[in-house]
Amino acid sequence: MSIAGKKIGRYLFALFLIFSMNFIIPRAMPGDPLTNLLGEDVALTDSTVELLRSEMGLDKPWSEQYIDYWWGILHLDLGYSYHLHSAVSTILLSRIKWTLMLSLPSVVLGALLGTFMGALAGWKRRSARRKMEASSFLMIYCTPPFFLSLMCLYIFSFRLGLFPLKGFYSTGSPIDIIHHLLLPVLVMTLFSSSRNYMIMRGSVLQEKCNLYAAFARAKGLYDEEILFRHIFKNALLPIITMLALDFGFIFSGALFIEIVFSMDGMGNLIYDALMSRDYPVLQGSFLIITVMVVSANLLADILYGHLDPRVSRY
Amino acid sequence: MRRDLYQMASALLLCFLILGTAVQAAGDSSGTTLKIGTPSTVKSASILGDTNMGVFAHLSNPTLMKMTSDGKVVGLTAKSAEVSEDGKTWRFLIKDDLFWSDGEKLTPEDVKFTFDYLAKNDPAADWMSTTIESISIDNGAVVFKLNKPYSRLSLEFATYPILDKRLWENIEKPIEYTNEGEMPGFGPFYIAKTDLGAGVIYFKKNPYWKGTQPKFDSIEIHTYSNIDVLSLALQKGDVDAYYKYGWMSYPYASIQRLKDTGNFDFVETDNTGMIFLGMNLKNEPMSDLSFRKAVSYALNYSEMLKLDALGYGQVPNAGFVPPSMAYFKETPRLEYNLTKAKEILADAGYKDSNGDGILEGKDGKDIKLNFLARTDYPRVNELVIGYLKDLGIECDEKSVDSSTWIKQKDAYGYDLTITRSTPWGMLMHANWGTGYFDSRRTGAGVLHVLDDPAFQKLCDDIMASTSDSQLEDYAAEVQDYYAENLPGIALYWNKVETPYNKAFDGWYSDPLYGIFNVDNFLSVEKTG
Numbered sequence: 100m101s102i103a104g105k106k107i108g109r110y111l112f113a114l115f116l117i118f119s120m121n122f123i124i125p126r127a128m129p130g131d132p133l134t135n136l137l138g139e140d141v142a143l144t145d146s147t148v149e150l151l152r153s154e155m156g157l158d159k160p161w162s163e164q165y166i167d168y169w170w171g172i173l174h175l176d177l178g179y180s181y182h183l184h185s186a187v188s189t190i191l192l193s194r195i196k197w198t199l200m201l202s203l204p205s206v207v208l209g210a211l212l213g214t215f216m217g218a219l220a221g222w223k224r225r226s227a228r229r230k231m232e233a234s235s236f237l238m239i240y241c242t243p244p245f246f247l248s249l250m251c252l253y254i255f256s257f258r259l260g261l262f263p264l265k266g267f268y269s270t271g272s273p274i275d276i277i278h279h280l281l282l283p284v285l286v287m288t289l290f291s292s293s294r295n296y297m298i299m300r301g302s303v304l305q306e307k308c309n310l311y312a313a314f315a316r317a318k319g320l321y322d323e324e325i326l327f328r329h330i331f332k333n334a335l336l337p338i339i340t341m342l343a344l345d346f347g348f349i350f351s352g353a354l355f356i357e358i359v360f361s362m363d364g365m366g367n368l369i370y371d372a373l374m375s376r377d378y379p380v381l382q383g384s385f386l387i388i389t390v391m392v393v394s395a396n397l398l399a400d401i402l403y404g405h406l407d408p409r410v411s412r413y
Numbered sequence: 414m415r416r417d418l419y420q421m422a423s424a425l426l427l428c429f430l431i432l433g434t435a436v437q438a439a440g441d442s443s444g445t446t447l448k449i450g451t452p453s454t455v456k457s458a459s460i461l462g463d464t465n466m467g468v469f470a471h472l473s474n475p476t477l478m479k480m481t482s483d484g485k486v487v488g489l490t491a492k493s494a495e496v497s498e499d500g501k502t503w504r505f506l507i508k509d510d511l512f513w514s515d516g517e518k519l520t521p522e523d524v525k526f527t528f529d530y531l532a533k534n535d536p537a538a539d540w541m542s543t544t545i546e547s548i549s550i551d552n553g554a555v556v557f558k559l560n561k562p563y564s565r566l567s568l569e570f571a572t573y574p575i576l577d578k579r580l581w582e583n584i585e586k587p588i589e590y591t592n593e594g595e596m597p598g599f600g601p602f603y604i605a606k607t608d609l610g611a612g613v614i615y616f617k618k619n620p621y622w623k624g625t626q627p628k629f630d631s632i633e634i635h636t637y638s639n640i641d642v643l644s645l646a647l648q649k650g651d652v653d654a655y656y657k658y659g660w661m662s663y664p665y666a667s668i669q670r671l672k673d674t675g676n677f678d679f680v681e682t683d684n685t686g687m688i689f690l691g692m693n694l695k696n697e698p699m700s701d702l703s704f705r706k707a708v709s710y711a712l713n714y715s716e717m718l719k720l721d722a723l724g725y726g727q728v729p730n731a732g733f734v735p736p737s738m739a740y741f742k743e744t745p746r747l748e749y750n751l752t753k754a755k756e757i758l759a760d761a762g763y764k765d766s767n768g769d770g771i772l773e774g775k776d777g778k779d780i781k782l783n784f785l786a787r788t789d790y791p792r793v794n795e796l797v798i799g800y801l802k803d804l805g806i807e808c809d810e811k812s813v814d815s816s817t818w819i820k821q822k823d824a825y826g827y828d829l830t831i832t833r834s835t836p837w838g839m840l841m842h843a844n845w846g847t848g849y850f851d852s853r854r855t856g857a858g859v860l861h862v863l864d865d866p867a868f869q870k871l872c873d874d875i876m877a878s879t880s881d882s883q884l885e886d887y888a889a890e891v892q893d894y895y896a897e898n899l900p901g902i903a904l905y906w907n908k909v910e911t912p913y914n915k916a917f918d919g920w921y922s923d924p925l926y927g928i929f930n931v932d933n934f935l936s937v938e939k940t941g
Contacts (some may be wrong), residue, residue, distance in 0.1 A: 135857075
């Protein structure tokens with residue numbers, strides 16, 4: 100079998116395995132979607148409980164539920180959420196739209212900013228400016244996301260009144276949406292860029308000690324040419340792995356940001372579904388994240404092959 | 414080139430800041446809108462399927478009855494309510510000046526339809542199908558014939574919104590029905606829009622409302638996922654008041670900050686719900702009254718009140734039921750006396766014979782209790798475990814989320830737990846918190862640990878009684894029963910603090926839904 104065929108087989112097997120885990124894990128938790136369906140003040144009679152269990156398909160044995168689960172996936176039917184009163188696909192589509200607006204710009208901006216600045220910081224690590232820059236990024240990287248988000252919200256929204264305190268929008272106009280998203284996107288960009296900055300800085304520091312860098316300098320190339328024409332490409336490999344993960348989890352949302360900025364994105368959706376044992380929503384969300392993670396890994400595999408041909412041999 | 418890049422970035426940032434300020438300024442249109450901020454987030458626009466949405470919808474779809482600030486149940490959609498001597502026939506005369514927001518009159522037929530419909534289709538109202546024999550209309554009144562006396566019908570009817578027959582008769586599964594757009598209402602306001610993305614429920618004034626005119630054209634409910642941000646929103650003026658159902662009070666630790674601004678006042682009421690120590694009476698040694706009494710003496714109530722509620726409340730009585738409930742009876746105040754607690758245990762045969770600091774049970778083994786801790790109450794969990802340790806009882810703490818807690822306590826997989834009662838929880842079943850203890854009720858937040866026939870008979874008597882004086886006697890009996898048998902121990906009775914901007918006045922709160930009641934929104938007005 101060819102290498103490409105083996106890889107595809109490996110990915111398909113991984114998908115099957117993870118999809119099966121997505122079915123098992125929610126059911127392994129104590130309770131089920133009916134446990135807290137109507138709140139703590141409502142006590143249901145046994146007959147009503149039985150009726151609801153049967154409507155939700157919870158009275159069937161696991162084996163039957165598992166077959167139904169695969170039948171749904173193969174027919175692109177993700178089921179119905181009794182907690183959110185809607186088809187799971189509808190819920191996911193509406194949340195993904197907003198989550199993407201929140202996550203995509205920060206992943207892209209964080210990647211560009213962190214990689215570029217990290218490369219420069221690794222190249223000229225002794226300059227006072229780069230040292231200060233590195234300390235600042237390290238500080239951001241070490242700050243708990245919840246705390247930094249609250250601090251930014253306090254300063255820019257509450258004290259300076261530049262941004263709203265919550266939600267994806269108020270009126271729904273494009274400017275209003277941008278206005279609401281700007282601060283959370285900036286905070287997420289800060290986190291993403293600080294992480295990429297630290298990785299890229301370390302990677303460049305390691306690469307620049309190699310012989311090929313010394314050879315390029317001996318050839319009489321300028322600093323920026325050595326960095327961006329030779330070192331950058333080789334130093335990029337660990338960043339590509341991180342970016343593949345970022346893109347993989349782009350639909351999983353950013354729970355802390357969503358909680359601080361009161362945004363109903365995928366992070367909040369998954370958290371609530373976990374708390375209420377909403378199996379269909381959990382399965383649907385995990386399914387999308389799985390597909391994204393596996394696809395992003397496949398893409399990273401291909402990119403790695405291009406950047407470092409040695410990888411293609413394995 | 415790099416300098417150009419920096420200049421471009423600075424210009425871009427400046428543009429964003431200007432845009433931010435401009436959009437913010439454009440949004441500052443106060444008008445005559447009252448804005449309520451709440452941490453009770455709405456997950457779906459389903460007035461029968463989403464608990465919080467259901468509470469908010471009481472403004473557009475009022476209930477048949479309501480609770481007054483002193484805990485009495487009186488008519489809201491109903492003009493009056495009468496019950497037959499045998500407690501089996503209830504007659505609710507419907508007001509004739511109520512109109513839906515599209516101009517159609519609310520009829521007794523709508524009320525009849527609501528309860529027929531809920532009994533048939535709403536799982537939360539399944540008790541109706543086993544209690545109500547028939548519903549009929551007689552001279553503008555809706556008459557309920559029951560198959561057994563049920564004194565609490567009027568109170569139950571203070572929680573279900575009256576539905577528009579024209580809309581709901583075509584909806585087969587009410588808890589699955591969602592509508593983010595306009596919904597006709599016959600209250601002083603109706604739901605104009607539910608915007609889940611913005612986290613706002615918009616109410617507009619019902620143009621056909623004939624009663625006392627509200628002082629606002631619209632009301633907005635703003636939901637916040639984070640309580641700290643909600644506090645900032647209050648201070649900033651984004652919202653005018655705070656509301657939360659269930660554990661209704663504004664966080665005590667944030668009160669001073671609001672007071673310091675000088676812009677806020679508080680509606681202060683006694684909470685009908687509370688945090689309490691629940692015991693699995695089916696297990697030893699919790700089934701032993703002496704043990705429960707010793708535990709009650711081992712808890713430092715003042716300290717818990719001070720540390721967990723920052724002093725906003727009082728040390729509770731052994732009678733469990735808080736003073737905000739109707740027919741409250743003064744029972745002995747719970748007392749912290751560790752020496753006495755140890756004496757009671759020693760007298761009852763619990764001794765530390767091997768000197769390891771842990772008492773042995775009657776079976777001779779060390780007492781190690783399974784403490785099922787809800788993550789909602791970390792501080793009191795820690796305190797109570799500490800007090801029990803001082804008494805010589807070791808606890809194995811298992812910290813769980815809400816769903817796991819329900820599952821575990823339904824399977825009696827615990828010895829001790831700390832949980833809370835909500836205002837409605839205290840009123841449900843036979844009132845006065847009985848719903849939490851009667852073993853015939855299972856599921857949700859109830860402990861169902863009391864199968865004492867005397868207690869269950871008392872519950873049945875309460876539910877069958879329609880005489881106020883008799884109910885008062887029964888209420889006293891229930892509280893005496895709690896005080897003597899300690900099936901649950903209240904940890905403190907707290908105050909509900911509801912902050913509101915001083916620019917508004919006339920706030921009115923009831924023990925069931927706090928400030929979220931029709932009378933409040935007719936009474937509040939802007940003063941500043």
